[in-house]
Amino acid sequence: MSSRREAIFIVTRWLATQEFPDRMIPDVPDRAFITDLVYTTVRRRRSLAWALERFLKKMPKGETEAALLVGACQLLFMPDVADYAAINETVEAAKMTSQQTAGLVNGVLRNLQRQREAVLADLERQSIGVRTSHPDTLVTRWAQRFGPEETLALCEWNNTPAETWLAYPPHQGTEAGGQNENDQAFRPLPHGVRVEEVPGYAEGAFIVQDPATAAAIDLLDVRPGLRVLDACASPGGKTIQIAWRMGAPNEADPHHRLIALDLHEDRLALIRSNLARTRQTWVTVCQGDLTAPAAEWTAFGPFDRILLDAPCSNSGVLRRRPDARWRWTTRRMKQLAATQAILLENALALLAPGGRLVYSTCSLEHEENRRQITLLRRAHPKITCTGVAENVPTRSHTDGSFACALEKPHA
Numbered sequence: 001m002s003s004r005r006e007a008i009f010i011v012t013r014w015l016a017t018q019e020f021p022d023r024m025i026p027d028v029p030d031r032a033f034i035t036d037l038v039y040t041t042v043r044r045r046r047s048l049a050w051a052l053e054r055f056l057k058k059m060p061k062g063e064t065e066a067a068l069l070v071g072a073c074q075l076l077f078m079p080d081v082a083d084y085a086a087i088n089e090t091v092e093a094a095k096m097t098s099q100q101t102a103g104l105v106n107g108v109l110r111n112l113q114r115q116r117e118a119v120l121a122d123l124e125r126q127s128i129g130v131r132t133s134h135p136d137t138l139v140t141r142w143a144q145r146f147g148p149e150e151t152l153a154l155c156e157w158n159n160t161p162a163e164t165w166l167a168y169p170p171h172q173g174t175e176a177g178g179q180n181e182n183d184q185a186f187r188p189l190p191h192g193v194r195v196e197e198v199p200g201y202a203e204g205a206f207i208v209q210d211p212a213t214a215a216a217i218d219l220l221d222v223r224p225g226l227r228v229l230d231a232c233a234s235p236g237g238k239t240i241q242i243a244w245r246m247g248a249p250n251e252a253d254p255h256h257r258l259i260a261l262d263l264h265e266d267r268l269a270l271i272r273s274n275l276a277r278t279r280q281t282w283v284t285v286c287q288g289d290l291t292a293p294a295a296e297w298t299a300f301g302p303f304d305r306i307l308l309d310a311p312c313s314n315s316g317v318l319r320r321r322p323d324a325r326w327r328w329t330t331r332r333m334k335q336l337a338a339t340q341a342i343l344l345e346n347a348l349a350l351l352a353p354g355g356r357l358v359y360s361t362c363s364l365e366h367e368e369n370r371r372q373i374t375l376l377r378r379a380h381p382k383i384t385c386t387g388v389a390e391n392v393p394t395r396s397h398t399d400g401s402f403a404c405a406l407e408k409p410h411a
């Protein structure tokens with residue numbers, strides 16, 4: 001199957017099911033191009049639909065819509081792709097749907113090619129939501145908080161391809177960026193290099209993780225001899241960072257343990273795989289639902305440290321997860337916030353006196369971040385906040401994230 005045909009197939013499925021595009025991309029030699037084409041199409045969907053409307057009486061559905069979006073994406077937002085390849089290869093891929101589809105795609109794309117400069121100039125005069133391909137509700141929220149200029153910059157940041165960062169254990173090096181033994185070391189993956197080709201991959205010398213994730217681990221302040229819970233562990237990157245800082249247990253540390261918990265059974269295999277590659281097989285991996293009544297979890301506790309990297313709207317990582325912007329609604333965010341509140345309460349019940357709980361998200365939204373802390377402390381006034389780390393991409397030049405450390409008083 002050609003790379004364009006594969007991309008059309010994935011976009012068709014995504015349009016119909018809203019499944020995660022990254023889980024549909026096959027491991028084939030041209031995976032990098034397919035990923036770029038799919039991600040850019042998903043990311044720019046609103047702008048692409050706006051551009052195509054002037055050449056269509058009505059947007060078709062299914063594979064025909066996907067083929068038009070994929071073709072227009074190459075012409076408008078992938079300047080490294082030659083026009084003849086963008087049109088001809090996409091039309092050839094569309095023939096596998098039908099000759100009628102191929103004819104429509106050919107005509108629309110050639111018209112778009114001829115009028116491209118006028119289309120792009122007109123696009124720049126549209127609202128922020130249309131020209132940067134974001135939902136209006138999200139743009140409005142951000143404009144009220146950040147102002148129009150920073151909102152535009154944030155939307156533009158979300159439309160740039162995300163770097164891949166390699167995270168190394170602490171103590172491994174000034175060359176990788178570490179400054180002292182407690183610093184997490186990060187290094188960008190060179191362009192065009194597959195992660196699996198980097199020296200040390202097979203030996204588990206590093207994981208793929210954005211530098212923004214280190215803030216939550218720093219606030220957690222783990223060390224040998226503690227009982228630690230990573231409460232929402234998949235895919236295991238933060239679990240590994242915790243394990244690196246704790247070190248493997250020995251008989252002299254009977255309480256030294258790290259439990260990685262996750263709700264979804266199919267994600268546990270990914271956690272175990274990542275732990276195995278990084279030689280952290282001493283970590284215990286468990287399936288469980290932390291939204292269940294707290295009494296069901298008493299056998300797991302108490303823990304000296306708990307990391308609750310809660311499920312969230314992902315509004316801080318729309319550059320890395322371009323499909324998440326199209327799942328964002330106020331209603332969904334409120335539903336997530338309700339789940340986060342339950343998770344916080346149940347995690348707090350598992351925390352030992354004098355222990356520390358770090359709540360983190362990759363959201364920029366107040367309801368998922370500071371308001372959750374405010375509500376928890378209102379219900380538990382003896383809980384103290386010992387540190388907050390917040391990253392906004394336009395200021396930190398990393399993924400957006402929030403982390404807050406909370407301590408339970410000694411009995």
